[in-house]
Amino acid sequence: MDFGPHLILATLEGAITAAVISLTAVGLSIVFGIMRIVNVAHGEFFMLGAIIAWWVATAVGGHPAVGFVVAILVAPATVGVIAAATDWLVLRRITYDPERTIVATIGLLYIIQQATLMTFGPDARPVEPPFNRRLAIPWVEFGDGGLSLVWPWGLGTTSYKLAVIVAAVVILTALWLVMKRTRLGLIMRATQLDSEMAMAFGIPVTRVYAVVFGLGAGLAALGAVLIVPVQQAHYLMGGDPLLLSFIAVIIGGLGSLPGTLVAAVLIGLSDGIISVFFSPTLAKILATLLVAFVLVFRPEGLFGRRKT
Amino acid sequence: MTAPLLSTRGLSKSFGGLEAVRDVDFDLPEGQIRALIGPNGAGKSTFVGMICGRIPASRGDVRFAGRDITDLAAHRRIGLGMAYSFQITSIFARLSLHENVALAVRRALAQPHPAAVDQRVAAVLDRVGLAGRAYQTAGELSYGHQRLLEIAMGLGQTPRLFILDEPTQGLAESEVETFKALIRTLGGETTILLIEHNMRVVMETAEYITVLDGGRRLAEGTPAEIRADASVQRAYLGSGSP
Amino acid sequence: MSPPAGESPHWPAVGRTPRFRSPLLHAGIILGLIVIHFILPEYHNGNLARIMVLAVYAMGYNILFGYTGLLSLGHALFFAAGMYGLGLPMHLLGATPAPAFLGGLATALVVSAVIGFLALRTSGVAFMIVTLMFAQAGFLTVLLFGEYTRGDEGFVIQQAARQVAGIDLTDPSNRYFAALTLFGVCLLLIAWLVQTPFGRCLVAIRENEERARLLGYDVLAHKLGAVIISGTMSGAAGAAYALLFGYAGATFASVQYSILPLLWVLLGGAGTTIGPFIGTVFMFYLIDLASGVTSAYMLIAGLALVLLTIFAPQGLAGELRRRLMSWLP
Numbered sequence: 015m016d017f018g019p020h021l022i023l024a025t026l027e028g029a030i031t032a033a034v035i036s037l038t039a040v041g042l043s044i045v046f047g048i049m050r051i052v053n054v055a056h057g058e059f060f061m062l063g064a065i066i067a068w069w070v071a072t073a074v075g076g077h078p079a080v081g082f083v084v085a086i087l088v089a090p091a092t093v094g095v096i097a098a099a100t101d102w103l104v105l106r107r108i109t110y111d112p113e114r115t116i117v118a119t120i121g122l123l124y125i126i127q128q129a130t131l132m133t134f135g136p137d138a139r140p141v142e143p144p145f146n147r148r149l150a151i152p153w154v155e156f157g158d159g160g161l162s163l164v165w166p167w168g169l170g171t172t173s174y175k176l177a178v179i180v181a182a183v184v185i186l187t188a189l190w191l192v193m194k195r196t197r198l199g200l201i202m203r204a205t206q207l208d209s210e211m212a213m214a215f216g217i218p219v220t221r222v223y224a225v226v227f228g229l230g231a232g233l234a235a236l237g238a239v240l241i242v243p244v245q246q247a248h249y250l251m252g253g254d255p256l257l258l259s260f261i262a263v264i265i266g267g268l269g270s271l272p273g274t275l276v277a278a279v280l281i282g283l284s285d286g287i288i289s290v291f292f293s294p295t296l297a298k299i300l301a302t303l304l305v306a307f308v309l310v311f312r313p314e315g316l317f318g319r320r321k322t
Numbered sequence: 323m324t325a326p327l328l329s330t331r332g333l334s335k336s337f338g339g340l341e342a343v344r345d346v347d348f349d350l351p352e353g354q355i356r357a358l359i360g361p362n363g364a365g366k367s368t369f370v371g372m373i374c375g376r377i378p379a380s381r382g383d384v385r386f387a388g389r390d391i392t393d394l395a396a397h398r399r400i401g402l403g404m405a406y407s408f409q410i411t412s413i414f415a416r417l418s419l420h421e422n423v424a425l426a427v428r429r430a431l432a433q434p435h436p437a438a439v440d441q442r443v444a445a446v447l448d449r450v451g452l453a454g455r456a457y458q459t460a461g462e463l464s465y466g467h468q469r470l471l472e473i474a475m476g477l478g479q480t481p482r483l484f485i486l487d488e489p490t491q492g493l494a495e496s497e498v499e500t501f502k503a504l505i506r507t508l509g510g511e512t513t514i515l516l517i518e519h520n521m522r523v524v525m526e527t528a529e530y531i532t533v534l535d536g537g538r539r540l541a542e543g544t545p546a547e548i549r550a551d552a553s554v555q556r557a558y559l560g561s562g563s564p
Numbered sequence: 565m566s567p568p569a570g571e572s573p574h575w576p577a578v579g580r581t582p583r584f585r586s587p588l589l590h591a592g593i594i595l596g597l598i599v600i601h602f603i604l605p606e607y608h609n610g611n612l613a614r615i616m617v618l619a620v621y622a623m624g625y626n627i628l629f630g631y632t633g634l635l636s637l638g639h640a641l642f643f644a645a646g647m648y649g650l651g652l653p654m655h656l657l658g659a660t661p662a663p664a665f666l667g668g669l670a671t672a673l674v675v676s677a678v679i680g681f682l683a684l685r686t687s688g689v690a691f692m693i694v695t696l697m698f699a700q701a702g703f704l705t706v707l708l709f710g711e712y713t714r715g716d717e718g719f720v721i722q723q724a725a726r727q728v729a730g731i732d733l734t735d736p737s738n739r740y741f742a743a744l745t746l747f748g749v750c751l752l753l754i755a756w757l758v759q760t761p762f763g764r765c766l767v768a769i770r771e772n773e774e775r776a777r778l779l780g781y782d783v784l785a786h787k788l789g790a791v792i793i794s795g796t797m798s799g800a801a802g803a804a805y806a807l808l809f810g811y812a813g814a815t816f817a818s819v820q821y822s823i824l825p826l827l828w829v830l831l832g833g834a835g836t837t838i839g840p841f842i843g844t845v846f847m848f849y850l851i852d853l854a855s856g857v858t859s860a861y862m863l864i865a866g867l868a869l870v871l872l873t874i875f876a877p878q879g880l881a882g883e884l885r886r887r888l889m890s891w892l893p
Contacts, residue, residue, distance in 0.1 A: 052689055052692075052693070104870055104873075104874060107874050108873055108874060112688060112689050113635050113688065113689065113692070114873045114877065116635075116637075116689065116692055117635075117826065117830070117869055117873050118869065118870050118873040118874070120637075120823055120826075120866075120869055121865075121866045121867065121868070121869025121870035121871075121873070122866065122870060123866065124862045124863060124865050124866025124869070125863060125866035125867060125870065126866075127862075127866075128860035128861075128862050128863035128866060129860070129863065131859065131860045132858060132860045132863070136859075257700075260693070264693070293708070295704050295707050295708045296708060298700075298704050299701050299704045299705060299708065302697045302698075302700045302701040302704065303697070303698075303701050305693070305694075305697045306682070306683075306693075306694045306697035306698050306701070309686055309690050309693060309694045309697075310682050310683065310685050310686060310694060311685075313686065313690060374778065376778070395782075396777050396778060397777050397778075397780050397781055397782050397783065398782075400778060400779065400780030401780045406778050408775070408778075412772060412774065412775045412778075413772070413775065414768060414771040414772050414775065415771070415772075416771055417767070417768075417771060421764070424764070425764060425765070425768050425776070425779055425781075426779050428761045428764065428765075429761075429779050429780045429781060430780070434761050475779065479779065479780065
């Protein structure tokens with residue numbers, strides 16, 4: 015394949031990663047923004063979403079679309095409830111102390127991951143996509159007869175992959191509407207601004223925290239359900255989304271949702287494109303170093319404004 | 323006349339657009355007990371913050387013991403012989419009183435031999451009346467005792483200039499009396515810059531007073547002069563006060 | 565007998581450390597470890613040698629976390645720096661153990677100085693993430709140069725190469741005493757360090773950084789010193805591990821190996837000299853027992869982390885100090 019078609023393919027794959035990372039990163043960002051805590055187990059909630067989707071899809075059977083639809087409803091909700099329960103059982107009891115929360119969520123990471131290993135096993139398991147039409151992509155070529163449309167072999171995508179991108183856009187728009195237009199959104203924003211003041215105004219802050227933690231985890235799970243027909247469910251699949259969402263949240267400016275979103279899209283796209291040119295390991299090294307250096311030298315994020 | 327121990331020229335600080343301290347010229351001769359007074363928001367804490375290096379100055383310079391310290395980090399300034407006692411009590415709450423003061427003493431002694439440190443710590447604690455509690459955990463002390471410990475840490479540093487930021491705030495009447503007595507005994511040994519709201523403490527301990535208002539130096543003089551100053555009365559006492 | 569904390573106003577809390585008790589305690593532990601070698605069966609002797617080396621890692625971690633109050637999530641980088649600093653010259657260049665060990669120490673020292681210089685510009689949560697990211701970059705670098713490091717699979721250091729001054733370090737008994745020597749040196753070093761003015765200042769920084777600064781202490785320099793001592797000691801453990809057990813692999817650079825010392829120290833008691841050892845012993849045997857039952861033995865580590873943060877943030881030695889032995893260094 016030529017360079018041009020290759021790049022298109024990489025961009026498309028990158029767009030899918032971007033879609034999934036946007037959901038996961040926004041989930042992490044909401045939790046950080048409102049509760050001021052870093053959830054290291056976020057990637058495991060992502061993984062749980064995929065695993066539960068597999069359980070559900072397998073249990074339902076029948077046409078793949080039926081199982082998938084049930085899974086996309088059940089998996090994020092279940093993960094959200096699990097997360098809210100951990101918030102109630104663990105984080106509330108350590109009063110959301112930032113450092114102790116990190117230690118506790120590391121513990122949580124191992125618990126979820128290892129419990130999955132014990133029940134689901136070490137294998138990667140696929141979920142069938144609800145629809146999966148192959149779509150070829152045309153390419154322009156300058157040949158003997160002037161410009162002509164060609165259909166290079168291997169240049170194509172599937173209807174499902176495009177649907178993932180659309181779904182992510184729809185979900186994020188809906189989330190934006192919830193945050194801006196509803197009472198729940200108002201309560202969350204009030205809590206973010208000043209939790210003590212919110213408490214003084216009668217907002218049940220601890221309950222808001224449980225909801226927010228559940229919502230954040232649910233978004234990660236949603237991203238996982240969308241990607242699992244493309245990627246398969248595996249008990250160690252939480253690592254990469256955690257790293258990539260971390261990067262998005264940090265270079266987007268801690269706690270800023272628009273910044274996180276822009277960063278997630280950029281990271282997703284560049285992850286696809288960079289891995290065409292570099293070894294994936296080198297790409298990851300550069301990504302982790304980027305996070306470290308941004309935190310060291312520009313803690314307000316690449317897009318954030320420096321406070322005076 | 324010898325050069326003052328501490329002096330500032332054109333010292334200013336702005337936060338965003340707001341000028342908290344504006345062009346303050348200030349001289350403090352060695353050995354004096356000086357009070358710095360002014361209404362709330364006059365810029366007193368910002369001013370001493372710039373002297374001891376907690377807050378970087380926007381303009382102007384600070385000289386201490388004959389050298390320009392404007393660009394020096396806080397810990398270096400302390401090393402030159404300053405001590406700062408915090409307005410909001412700042413002690414090592416989980417350590418013993420002994421260790422709290424020992425941390426101050428060790429930094430100040432050229433040769434911190436354990437025995438020498440212990441001896442000096444005992445002397446300092448005795449001086450502020452906390453000798454019997456040396457091995458109690460600092461956080462368990464009453465508020466008044468914690469304020470005393472805060473001062474003991476300053477004494478442990480054997481400073482040439484001791485800056486006390488509102489030391490009597492929140493103290494009971496009897497504790498204020500103890501404090502005044504302590505300050506008077508310090509007079510002969512060190513230079514003191516005292517930020518204080520309690521006018522009785524100021525009038526009874528300070529030899530000289532500087533008044534800040536709105537970030538500017540409003541007046542300077544002996545307690546009697548300040549008491550008689552009409553502009554100070556207007557600014558500081560406000561309308562309605564006799 | 566001393567009353568429990570809080571009851572007596574003259575309770576001798578931290579600060580009045582009777583000067584003979586602390587050396588007695590540490591000498592006692594070292595002596596005990598010598599004696600126990602001749603009592604324990606072979607299997608536990610092998611375990612204990614490993615535990616002592618890992619405890620050195622935990623003690624190194626404790627200098628930064630327990631005494632200075634800086635929570636690093638990237639100490640595997642320093643452990644691995646020591647491990648590969650010793651292992652690669654031996655494996656690729658045929659270096660002998662003594663200079664290779666110094667190489668391991670030097671590598672860990674340089675790496676920790678650089679990381680400390682960068683990461684100490686941040687604090688709190690940012691410090692945790694920065695150290696985590698640097699360590700992850702280090703782990704991936706080990707994989708990237710798989711041609712030399714043999715990545716996850718790792719490489720074995722041949723038995724013939726592991727001889728120092730005619731002593732065969734592959735012999736279980738020699739290995740035990742080599743581990744004990746390193747452990748003893750590090751334990752006494754820390755016991756001495758924490759009662760020097762430098763060590764006391766680290767505790768002051770942990771308790772109240774701004775106050776320490778305004779007592780005239782150069783906080784950044786002290787923190788950097790703590791990172792370097794902590795990182796180099798962790799590196800010494802890594803180098804010793806490779807030398808005594810003859811193996812270096814990328815797992816030791818992974819996130820898991822950054823979390824483990826945190827776990828050991830939390831369990832044993834942060835900011836105590838003996839806590840790291842206690843924590844390592846407990847956790848090692850707990851995981852050893854669990855891995856006999858299931859492959860998901862890290863579940864135990866996870867549960868321990870969560871339960872410790874909720875119920876016993878002071879750890880075992882911390883509780884001991886609080887309840888019985890206030891003088892515990």
